[in-house]
Amino acid sequence: MSDRSKLTFWLLLAPLLIWLLTLIILPHVGMFLVSLREKVGVREYETGFANYAVFFNEPLYWNTFARTAYMSIAATLLTLLIGFPIAYYIAKLTRGRSKTTLFLMCLIPFWVSELVRTFGWMILLRETGVFSNLLQYVGLASGPVEMLYNDAAIMTGLVYTSMLFMVVPLVTTLDSLDDSLIEAGYDLGASGFAILREIVIPHAMPGIVSGCIVVFMLSLGNYLTPILLGGKDSLWFTGLIYSQFITRFNWELGSAFGFLLLGLSSLIVFVGLKLSRQSLGKTMAQ
Amino acid sequence: MSETPDLECRDISKSFDDFKAVNDVSFSVPQGTFFSILGPSGCGKTTLLRMIAGFQEPSSGDLLIKGKSVLDVPPNKRPVSMVFQHLALFPMMNIGANVGFGLRQRGVNKTDITKQVERVLERVGLGGVAERPVSSLSGGQKQRVAIARCMVLEPDVLLLDEPLGALDLKLREHMKIELKQLQSEFNTTFVYITHDQSEALVMSDQIAVMNQGVFEQVGTAKELYYEPDTAFVAGFVGEANRFTAKVKGSAGGSVEMVTSDGQTLHGLDARRSLSVGDSVDIFVRPEAVRLSRNQADVAAMGNTGQGKVANILFNGANSQLILRDQTTGAELNVALPQTGEFRDLARDDVIHFGWEQQQTRVYLADGEQTDV
Numbered sequence: 001m002s003d004r005s006k007l008t009f010w011l012l013l014a015p016l017l018i019w020l021l022t023l024i025i026l027p028h029v030g031m032f033l034v035s036l037r038e039k040v041g042v043r044e045y046e047t048g049f050a051n052y053a054v055f056f057n058e059p060l061y062w063n064t065f066a067r068t069a070y071m072s073i074a075a076t077l078l079t080l081l082i083g084f085p086i087a088y089y090i091a092k093l094t095r096g097r098s099k100t101t102l103f104l105m106c107l108i109p110f111w112v113s114e115l116v117r118t119f120g121w122m123i124l125l126r127e128t129g130v131f132s133n134l135l136q137y138v139g140l141a142s143g144p145v146e147m148l149y150n151d152a153a154i155m156t157g158l159v160y161t162s163m164l165f166m167v168v169p170l171v172t173t174l175d176s177l178d179d180s181l182i183e184a185g186y187d188l189g190a191s192g193f194a195i196l197r198e199i200v201i202p203h204a205m206p207g208i209v210s211g212c213i214v215v216f217m218l219s220l221g222n223y224l225t226p227i228l229l230g231g232k233d234s235l236w237f238t239g240l241i242y243s244q245f246i247t248r249f250n251w252e253l254g255s256a257f258g259f260l261l262l263g264l265s266s267l268i269v270f271v272g273l274k275l276s277r278q279s280l281g282k283t284m285a286q
Numbered sequence: 287m288s289e290t291p292d293l294e295c296r297d298i299s300k301s302f303d304d305f306k307a308v309n310d311v312s313f314s315v316p317q318g319t320f321f322s323i324l325g326p327s328g329c330g331k332t333t334l335l336r337m338i339a340g341f342q343e344p345s346s347g348d349l350l351i352k353g354k355s356v357l358d359v360p361p362n363k364r365p366v367s368m369v370f371q372h373l374a375l376f377p378m379m380n381i382g383a384n385v386g387f388g389l390r391q392r393g394v395n396k397t398d399i400t401k402q403v404e405r406v407l408e409r410v411g412l413g414g415v416a417e418r419p420v421s422s423l424s425g426g427q428k429q430r431v432a433i434a435r436c437m438v439l440e441p442d443v444l445l446l447d448e449p450l451g452a453l454d455l456k457l458r459e460h461m462k463i464e465l466k467q468l469q470s471e472f473n474t475t476f477v478y479i480t481h482d483q484s485e486a487l488v489m490s491d492q493i494a495v496m497n498q499g500v501f502e503q504v505g506t507a508k509e510l511y512y513e514p515d516t517a518f519v520a521g522f523v524g525e526a527n528r529f530t531a532k533v534k535g536s537a538g539g540s541v542e543m544v545t546s547d548g549q550t551l552h553g554l555d556a557r558r559s560l561s562v563g564d565s566v567d568i569f570v571r572p573e574a575v576r577l578s579r580n581q582a583d584v585a586a587m588g589n590t591g592q593g594k595v596a597n598i599l600f601n602g603a604n605s606q607l608i609l610r611d612q613t614t615g616a617e618l619n620v621a622l623p624q625t626g627e628f629r630d631l632a633r634d635d636v637i638h639f640g641w642e643q644q645q646t647r648v649y650l651a652d653g654e655q656t657d658v
């Protein structure tokens with residue numbers, strides 16, 4: 001490489017490097033250092049893993065952590081289950097105009113902010129909300145029904161928020177599936193289910209995995225939806241981190257929690273990739 | 287051979303909105319036949335084949351396999367298999383799983399599947415590749431895997447949609463012979479569609495020439511070549527010099543016609559259906575024209591003339607000569623005999639040519655057919 005092209009190379013890479021360094025690496029290094037500080041007295045600190053020990057000794061933290069993980073996994077699976085037929089319909093059963101329209105319809109919810117969207121759900125689900133009134137009107141319920149502040153409400157919100165991020169990669173991969181492969185499957189005597197299992201899903205696997213990773217990360221790190229739809233007792237781990245930083249001014253513990261969440265998401269994604277026999281490179285390349 | 291044909295179509299039609307892609311097609315294919323459907327692009331071949339496979343429903347007509355109507359049978363239950371134009375091998379499975387796919391759907395047990403897959407792969411000359419991925423095969427090998435994948439199911443009829451279209455010329459020539467061999471080896475009925483006449487002529491027992499949704503003629507390669515029923519078949523199968531002309535006189539079964547260039551040609555009117563003044567299309571095969579350096583050799587033929595060599599298209603055994611008629615200036619393609627006699631023929635040489643009356647094929651121009 002000549003000096004000149006070397007220079008071009010570094011100049012082109014610079015924005016990415018600066019972005020990585022200032023926005024990802026530096027804050028994390030800082031946070032990690034903060035998380036290792038133990039408060040022994042007023043403005044007296046020692047280095048150690050005491051903050052992490054607090055987490056492991058307090059069942060509330062533990063449970064919230066586990067609950068956030070399995071709720072996020074459940075939300076991811078539910079999104080996949082609902083998103084797959086939608087994506088299949090858009091990619092394989094529609095053509096031209098209606099395809100574009102349907103695709104845009106998945107996008108519409110994202111034209112308003114997450115806050116407004118979540119409030120929308122609250123208007124529907126609260127005690128004096130649309131659903132409650134409707135049930136009373138039809139005569140299925142005798143009094144007001146509170147549908148907010150439970151796990152189902154959180155789940156609904158999470159799935160709703162994540163749907164697009166599942167549908168887009170799925171449509172992309174399913175689009176690239178040659179129709180003649182499906183026809184060949186039928187021709188060789190396969191049932192619709194066998195074709196789904198042996199041809200469609202294996203082909204869509206990179207899309208499924210990348211969609212799942214994104215949705216899982218989004219759910220795990222979601223703050224607004226669990227708090228608003230799940231109420232004060234939603235017990236979402238991001239809520240805990242928030243309260244350590246903002247309410248308790250305990251940055252040390254908050255940082256430790258932040259690192260634990262990072263470790264958890266990395267671990268679950270890793271296990272997911274291993275289970276689906278996909279590699280991160282392959283998944284992101286599609 | 288059994289009495290009932292393996293495949294029978296009765297007045298099959300398919301319309302898309304107002305457009306009739308396939309129009310009242312009827313034919314039957316006896317067991318073990320290599321049946322080709324030959325036609326130009328867009329004539330409805332794929333549509334017809336997809337109806338037989340069950341992917342498209344005929345607008346009208348009936349379809350019988352081994353004497354039983356299959357109109358209500360979904361594609362995954364029909365005893366036909368299809369080799370797709372781009373083969374449609376499953377890239378997510380290895381070769382063995384591809385070939386075993388159909389057996390797996392039938393619930394055959396694993397050890398039997400492995401055995402049968404290996405046997406059929408050996409028959410197509412690909413023993414021992416079952417564990418390899420599809421992408422490791424060459425074009426011709428993929429072709430054979432696609433056929434093996436169908437043949438392992440022992441279908442009554444195998445449908446092939448221009449399966450050689452994606453291969454290069456050399457391989458295509460090779461696969462033609464191989465396909466024919468595989469067909470006679472498996473002794474299965476093949477329905478093969480193509481727009482390449484040499485594929486159809488070389489491989490088929492029976493050929494149907496299709497044009498704009500209808501069958502123009504069904505027959506053996508020889509019949510189509512020597513006795514085309516319609517002007518379309520005469521022009522599409524094999525090469526031909528084509529003239530448009532008007533009938534000038536007819537006497538005792540022989541007609542005299544004048545082309546638009548003013549050339550007078552003679553042909554036979556076996557059906558006596560031509561009358562003076564009719565517009566006709568005339569076809570003369572380049573290989574039917576005899577060349578000679580002295581006039582006496584061709585003098586006895588029904589059509590004679592003298593031409594100047596306008597061009598020599600040398601292509602080994604398929605070399606052609608373009609002659610320009612001395613009197614009218616009309617062009618005529620003539621096959622160059624490879625006997626060496628005309629080796630020193632050069633441009634602007636003048637030579638005599640002639641062909642027999644029965645080699646002139648005459649068809650009424652408005653599409654109505656007439657045989658010589």
Ligand SMILES: Nc1ncnc2c1ncn2[C@@H]1O[C@H](COP(=O)(O)OP(=O)(O)OP(=O)(O)O)[C@@H](O)[C@H]1O
Nearest residue numbers: 302305307325326327328329330331332333334481
């Ligand atoms: N789903 C469809 N809707 C409307 N028209 C169609 C449809 N499928 C085919 N056609 C039309 O029917 C005609 C025949 O198509 P078909 O695919 O059978 O042609 P083909 O003989 O197989 O041609 P090729 O050699 O190019 O494959 C074409 O004019 C095509 O435009």
Ligand SMILES: [Mg+2]
Nearest residue numbers: 331332333447
């Ligand atoms: Mg076609």
